[in-house]
Amino acid sequence: MPAIDLSALRAQVAALARGTRRSAAAAALPFGIPAIDRHLPGGGLALGAVHEVAGGGPEVEHGAAAALFAAGLLARRPGPVLWIHGRRDLFSAGLAGAGLDPGRLVLVRTRRGALQAMEEGLRHPDLAGVVCDCEGRLDLVASRRLQLAAEASDVLGLVLRQSRRFADPALVAPSAATSRWRITSLPSPPPLAHAADVPGLGRARWSLALLRCRGAEPATWTVEAPDAQGRLALAAVLADRSLAPAALRVLAG
Amino acid sequence: MPLAQAQAMVPELLTVDATPADDAAALDRLAAWCLRLSPMTAADRPDGVWIDVTGCTHLQGGETSMLEALSGHLAGSGLTARIAIADTPGAAHALARHGERSVTIVDPGAQDAALAPLPVQALRIGDGQTADLRRLGLDTIGQLAGAARGPLARRFGNALLTRLDQATGRVREPIQPVLPPEIIVVRRGFIEPLSTAEAFATVILVLVAEACTVLERRGEGARRLDLVFERVDGTTQLVQIGTSRPVRDVRHLARLLDERIETVDPGPGVEAMRLVLPLVETLAPAQRADGLMQRADGLAPGGTEAADLSVLIDRLVNRLGPDTVYRLRSVESDVPERSQRPVPVHAAPEAPSQPVSPEPPASWLHPGPRPVRLLDRPEPIEALAMMPDHPPRAFTWRRVRHRIVRADGPERITGEWWWRANELTAVRDYWAVENQDGRRFWLFRQGDGVDPGTGGLAWFLHGFF
Structure with missing residues (x-):
């Protein structure tokens, strides 16, 4: 029986499963959080692909956390960033706070031509990424076009879905994007864990939900919002719970 | 008069260096602009423009309306002009500079009569010749034209008579037209x-x-x-x-x-x-791109x-229009909505926005909390807060009540009275707040909560984190 190179075979199967023309060795942008990177195929957010990001609940209207998420990702990629938006509500100081230098931004203000402009940008290999504030539908044909454009150029494409309605059915309609994320704010812990009554705000806390991804199961993580270099961090969920009762009993005994 | 003497007489005299080359270039542009009136125009240095309007005036509705339109255009672009139309360039030149009115139209064949009362220097002759003619008692062109030509030619040479004949039309004078730039x-x-x-x-x-x-x-x-x-x-x-x-x-x-x-x-x-x-x-x-590396x-x-x-x-x-693609430039301003400005995408990255700015360009980063989405115009909210500087306990935005669990602030931002006089006392107190669900908002209150002159104590929502 001839020796079979199992790893090559696995890569071939993985490529088939993804249903794309991309090679198995496609680059990915790691989150820097082992728990998330291990979960995703390729060890991070795939480059040369389109990802959907939406806010959860009422946050879907402005998508501030989604924008911060995108800014944090692109802060760790070199090159100019094309950001297409319809509302003119991006604030440069906030983007800079997540590590994305606003001087790298080329902004396009359009509503109707947003997806067209995004496709144009995704064809351009010198961009670090293309972000599109997309209010409205993203159907299979449009998302497939974006995905193919991104695959040809290895540019990271992020569609920030926005909607003026809660639970908009357009947001859960199928699309050809590689992955779909939902970011919901969670109550953050006190800024100083040992002194709960000190006023102030610590790092924001998000529930980062991977709703759909080619080659990975849906999953949810609790993370801390991007720091000044754009890095997320896994929230220490246990840190602000009360001590386990068992330990207390031992102390009492 | 020497400059030093002029400055001694008027100490606050404003002096500007003459730039004859720029003047000449501007005159050339003006002559090219006049191509809309006629295909033959020429700059007449240092201060005039020739326009050969032969056969062109009917396109503008006649000579009178053409001149009205022309002087209107010139006045609109800040130029004061004197204009004359005559049969010969010499006569038009003389009447435009020495005529009584700022707009003169000489009927065909009538230039001799129109020129007669003008002084002799209107004939484009040197100052020396003008003074000599004056000494002979020839003050006006009419007197000159009536004098015997032979002695004049012997004394002043042919140039004077040529100028006279050009003005009256006995000698043709072609003008050297400017060429429209080749398209x-x-x-x-x-x-x-x-x-x-x-x-x-x-x-x-x-x-x-x-x-x-x-x-x-x-x-x-x-x-x-x-x-x-x-x-x-x-x-x-x-x-x-x-x-x-x-x-x-x-x-x-x-x-x-x-x-x-x-x-x-x-x-x-x-x-x-x-x-x-x-x-x-x-x-x-x-340098051309190497074909091998395309x-x-x-x-x-x-x-x-x-x-x-x-x-x-x-x-x-x-595809989308010229104003849709832009970059952001940071502006040194504490007022959030003024701290960034869209600039054309190919503007120089560090073009000086203020003429004198010794400091390095403003940084994007702000030490305080800054939202990633900033509302174009802040939305009014109803907030419940203890005066003067306690964080709001709750606020209502779009009929939804948000209970505030954590807050950071206040961050006081004062009006930029050095730009806008009506902001002399204006104050905004900003708070970054988090509601019971963990959503973060950027709120501000107009006024410092003590002095009513600083603002009306109304609360606004300005951004989202």
Whole structure:
């Protein structure tokens, strides 16, 4: 029986499963959080692909956390960033706070031509990424076009879905994007864990939900919002719970 | 009068160096602008413009209305002009400078009478000759014209009489017209009418290649291109594109034009295509890209970021409109909505916005919390807060009540009274707050909560984290 190179075979199967023309060795942008990177195929957010990001609940209207998420990702990629938006509500100081230098931004203000402009940008290999504030539908044909454009150029494409309605059915309609994320704010812990009554705000806390991804199961993580270099961090969920009762009993005994 | 003497007499005298070269260039531009009135115009240094309006005035509704329109245009662009129309350039020149009215029209054949009362220096002769003529008692052109020609020619030479004859029309005086800048036009006619997009694309490539050859020879790049489709039925279809910087790259220009083919209605067929470059700018000759390294997408290899992005930017601008693509520039202002400003995408990164700014350019980062989305206009909310500087306990925005669990603030931002006088006492107190669900908002209150002059204590929502 001839020796079979199992790893090559696995890569071939993985490529088939993804249903794309991309090679198995496609680059990915790691989150820097082992728990998330291990979960995703390729060890991070795939480059040369389109990802959907939406806010959860009422946050879907402005998508501030989604924008911060995108800014944090692109802060760790070199090159100019094309950001297409319809509302003119991006604030440069906030983007800079997540590590994305606003001087790298080329902004396009359009509503109707947003997806067209995004496709144009995704064809351009010198961009670090293309972000599109997309209010409205993203159907299979449009998302497939974006995905193919991104695959040809290895540019990271992020569609920030926005909607003026809660639970908009357009947001859960199928699309050809590689992955779909939902970011919901969670109550953050006190800024100083040992002194709960000190006023102030610590790092924001998000529930980062991977709703759909080619080659990975849906999953949810609790993370801390991007720091000044754009890095997320896994929230220490246990840190602000009360001590386990068992330990207390031992102390009492 | 020497400058030193003038300054001694008027100590606060404002002096500006004369720039004759700039004046001459401006006069040339004015002469070129006057080409709209007539095909023959010329700059008459140092202070005049000739326009040969022979056979052109009826297009403007007659001489009177043409002069009215001309003086109106000139006044609109800040120029004070004296204008005269006469049979000869010499007479028009004299009447424009020495006539009684600022606009003079001399009827055909009447220039002798019109010139007679003018002083002799109106004849474009030197000061020395003028003084000599005065000494002889010849003060006006009429007296000069009545004098015997022989002695005058012996004493002053032929130049004086030539000037006189040019003014009265006995000697013709041609004017040296300015040439309108040559516009590049490339045209292709077809034996059979074309109507398919593929055929148009092929012709576009040929036209653009030809135009780019001319551009390369002249050291220029195109900023605007008009592609005219001449249809069989005698009508035309127009495609216009612009570029963000001078371009003479065949692929780039052809691609921009190709994208607009779909807007063309070929109708019964297109029998000719004409490419016109109405706006070109100087473009230094560049080293050509090595063919071996050309990338699959046709872009030049390597290159700077800006050069490569210009292809993308041109395509977006031509598709979406010129004001839709921009960059942000940070402005030194504490007022959030003023701290960033859209600038054209190819503006120099560090152009001085204020004339004197010794500090380094403003940084993007702000030490305080800053939201990632900022509302264009802050939305009014109802908030419940203890005066003067306690964080709000709850607020109602769009009829939804948010209970505030954590807050950071206040961050006081004062009005920029050095720009706007009405902001002398204005104050905003900003709070970054988190509600019971973990959503974070950026709120502010007008006023410091103590002095009513600083603001009306109304609360607003300004951004989202």
